[in-house]
Amino acid sequence: MRGPTVTDDAAIGYYGVPPVKASPFDWKIAAYVQIGGVAGAAQVLSAVAAAAGGRRARGVVRHGRWMALAGAVLGPPFLIADLKTPTRWYNMLRIARPTSPMSVGSYILTGFGAFSALAALPAGRLSDAAQVPAALLGAGMATYTASLLSATSSPFWAEAPRSLAVQFACSSVAGAAAALSLAEQAAGRPGTAATLDAITAAAAAGELAASIASGHDHKEPAVAGALALGVAVPLACHAANRLSRRPSRTLSVIGALAALAGGALLRHAVIQAGNRSTERPRDTFRLTRPPEPARLPPRR
Amino acid sequence: MTALIPDESALTAGTTVRPGRRYGFFTDTTLCIGCKACEVACKEWNALPADIPGLTGMSYDNTVDLSADTWRHVLFVEKIAPQAGGERVTTMPPFQSNWLMMSDVCKHCSPAPCLEACPTGSLFRTEFDTVVVQQDICNGCGYCVPACPFGVVDLNLSDGKAHKCTLCYDRLKGGLEPACAKSCPTDSIQFGEIDDLTERARGRVEELRGLGRDDAYLYGAPGTPGATGGIERLNAFFLLTDRPEVYNLPEHPTRPAERFAPGMAAGLAAVAGLTLAAALLFGRNGGGDGGRP
Ligand code: SF4
Numbered sequence: 181m182r183g184p185t186v187t188d189d190a191a192i193g194y195y196g197v198p199p200v201k202a203s204p205f206d207w208k209i210a211a212y213v214q215i216g217g218v219a220g221a222a223q224v225l226s227a228v229a230a231a232a233g234g235r236r237a238r239g240v241v242r243h244g245r246w247m248a249l250a251g252a253v254l255g256p257p258f259l260i261a262d263l264k265t266p267t268r269w270y271n272m273l274r275i276a277r278p279t280s281p282m283s284v285g286s287y288i289l290t291g292f293g294a295f296s297a298l299a300a301l302p303a304g305r306l307s308d309a310a311q312v313p314a315a316l317l318g319a320g321m322a323t324y325t326a327s328l329l330s331a332t333s334s335p336f337w338a339e340a341p342r343s344l345a346v347q348f349a350c351s352s353v354a355g356a357a358a359a360l361s362l363a364e365q366a367a368g369r370p371g372t373a374a375t376l377d378a379i380t381a382a383a384a385a386g387e388l389a390a391s392i393a394s395g396h397d398h399k400e401p402a403v404a405g406a407l408a409l410g411v412a413v414p415l416a417c418h419a420a421n422r423l424s425r426r427p428s429r430t431l432s433v434i435g436a437l438a439a440l441a442g443g444a445l446l447r448h449a450v451i452q453a454g455n456r457s458t459e460r461p462r463d464t465f466r467l468t469r470p471p472e473p474a475r476l477p478p479r480r
Numbered sequence: 481m482t483a484l485i486p487d488e489s490a491l492t493a494g495t496t497v498r499p500g501r502r503y504g505f506f507t508d509t510t511l512c513i514g515c516k517a518c519e520v521a522c523k524e525w526n527a528l529p530a531d532i533p534g535l536t537g538m539s540y541d542n543t544v545d546l547s548a549d550t551w552r553h554v555l556f557v558e559k560i561a562p563q564a565g566g567e568r569v570t571t572m573p574p575f576q577s578n579w580l581m582m583s584d585v586c587k588h589c590s591p592a593p594c595l596e597a598c599p600t601g602s603l604f605r606t607e608f609d610t611v612v613v614q615q616d617i618c619n620g621c622g623y624c625v626p627a628c629p630f631g632v633v634d635l636n637l638s639d640g641k642a643h644k645c646t647l648c649y650d651r652l653k654g655g656l657e658p659a660c661a662k663s664c665p666t667d668s669i670q671f672g673e674i675d676d677l678t679e680r681a682r683g684r685v686e687e688l689r690g691l692g693r694d695d696a697y698l699y700g701a702p703g704t705p706g707a708t709g710g711i712e713r714l715n716a717f718f719l720l721t722d723r724p725e726v727y728n729l730p731e732h733p734t735r736p737a738e739r740f741a742p743g744m745a746a747g748l749a750a751v752a753g754l755t756l757a758a759a760l761l762f763g764r765n766g767g768g769d770g771g772r773p
């Protein structure tokens with residue numbers, strides 16, 4: 181007699197009942213991941229501009245600090261709204277648990293918000309000093325949300341922890357450079373905007389490489405669509421601007437908007453794909469296949 | 481809290497409950513008759529409402545799954561149905577008439593992925609080495625739900641908190657055996673100290689193999705399937721006679737927390753690389769007329 185095996189599609193599992201449960205995370209978490217990631221990366225880019233950009237990058241430094249603070253203020257309400265008992269949001273800081281990305285993330289967010297508030301003070305020694313820790317925590321903001329998703333048992337997130345983190349990190353940097361580029365264009369500084377567009381393009385290329393490396397063998401159309409918008413459009417716009425003798429402001433703006441929208445869509449699509457992947461027993465059992473043939477007793 | 485009979489568990493389960501020792505369940509699925517007494521006892525003691533009032537068509541299983549309101553779930557694996565490849569089973573081994581029944585429950589893992597994920601400390605390890613949600617602390621973030629490799633803990637949206645089996649924490653404090661184990665008429669669910677249970681379970685596997693059931697094995701005891709990927713043991717472990725997936729159990733669950741550091745390292749490395757690229761671009765263009773000939 182044959183029992184079901186991992187390769188027998190129809191017979192696997194128990195009446196198709198999901199062996200793991202889906203997270204309750206919805207668009208509010210996706211919104212936070214995008215806002216927090218872009219804010220964190222904006223602080224990083226602002227710090228880079230302060231260190232390496234010289235006088236002409238001062239606008240970028242200032243705008244980056246403001247964006248970081250704005251994200252640190254606007255993001256958390258989405259997190260709190262997603263709690264099922266929101267009045268107890270402060271319990272997030274009740275303990276510190278290094279094994280929990282959500283606990284670690286709560287402290288990253290708190291520290292990032294505090295230092296970003298100081299860094300947004302009028303230019304001076306205090307704000308410059310505060311920007312260093314703010315930018316380091318900002319790098320964490322750009323990344324930790326992906327690790328938070330991967331440190332679960334949802335197959336879509338759990339099977340690619342590294343590439344998911346690189347995708348989120350790159351998408352955050354692309355989004356921040358795009359937002360800063362829009363601000364530079366608005367201020368009539370196309371030169372710095374072009375530098376920022378190049379950073380967006382570099383980050384988009386990284387995102388693309390990571391998504392190819394992730395090797396998700398079930399196709400998620402929404403994730404692919406988000407990549408097309410957030411990666412292909414900015415890359416194409418940037419390439420066109422590099423090749424033409426007169427870089428177009430419109431192309432720069434379109435590329436930046438696409439990077440931001442694509443980033444938001446990517447977060448939402450990845451969260452939905454992870455939740456949905458729990459409903460496919462085959463994906464869970466593929467994730468939990470033993471690394472070497474198991475020593476189960478003989479089948480009768 | 482004092483029980484009516486001091487150390488009642490000594491009478492019903494042959495073990496006394498003392499803080500500082502490790503307790504759990506050994507569920508021997510070869511003894512399960514699918515009576516669902518455990519489900520009823522659990523619902524009664526913990527005052528849990530019914531999930532599904534109708535019939536599901538999933539064999540005799542109208543419970544379907546563990547949930548915020550269902551902490552014991554008896555599976556009915558009907559092995560007489562057509563198997564993969566269109567083959568119909570025509571012979572039945574003389575044991576359990578080709579039915580597999582199993583009373584599923586929270587595994588009280590050690591280490592416990594749900595506990596490791598919980599940011600509020602609501603999920604904690606008790607003095608009996610069990611894993612319990614503190615309802616007065618949980619803020620309903622829901623992170624424990626996808627963290628659990630066995631799909632056990634769940635949110636109840638009507639009170640906004642996570643719920644799961646407490647291994648009858650209140651009863652243990654009063655010296656009582658957990659309700660499900662006490663109610664089990666065949667002793668398929670056995671409650672006791674982990675070391676005693678493991679020894680008993682290993683003996684049972686030997687006994688079954690001696691009877692010709694060479695497919696009997698333990699799931700969740702140290703060194704067996706289920707206790708894998710950084711999870712050292714399941715304090716509620718099982719004796720199974722078919723592949724874990726047949727019981728909807730993962731063969732090689734992993735500790736999700738182990739994916740945290742590799743992800744962070746890769747993501748931070750990407751940010752560092754892009755920071756360097758940005759520094760070069762800003763430096764070369766002086767933040768000025770980059771991209772312009
Ligand atoms: S089975 Fe799930 S809910 Fe129970 S202790 Fe393990 S991780 Fe937690």
Ligand code: SF4
Binds near residue numbers: 599600602623624625
């Ligand atoms: S839902 Fe409650 S028990 Fe679960 S991780 Fe969040 S705070 Fe902890």
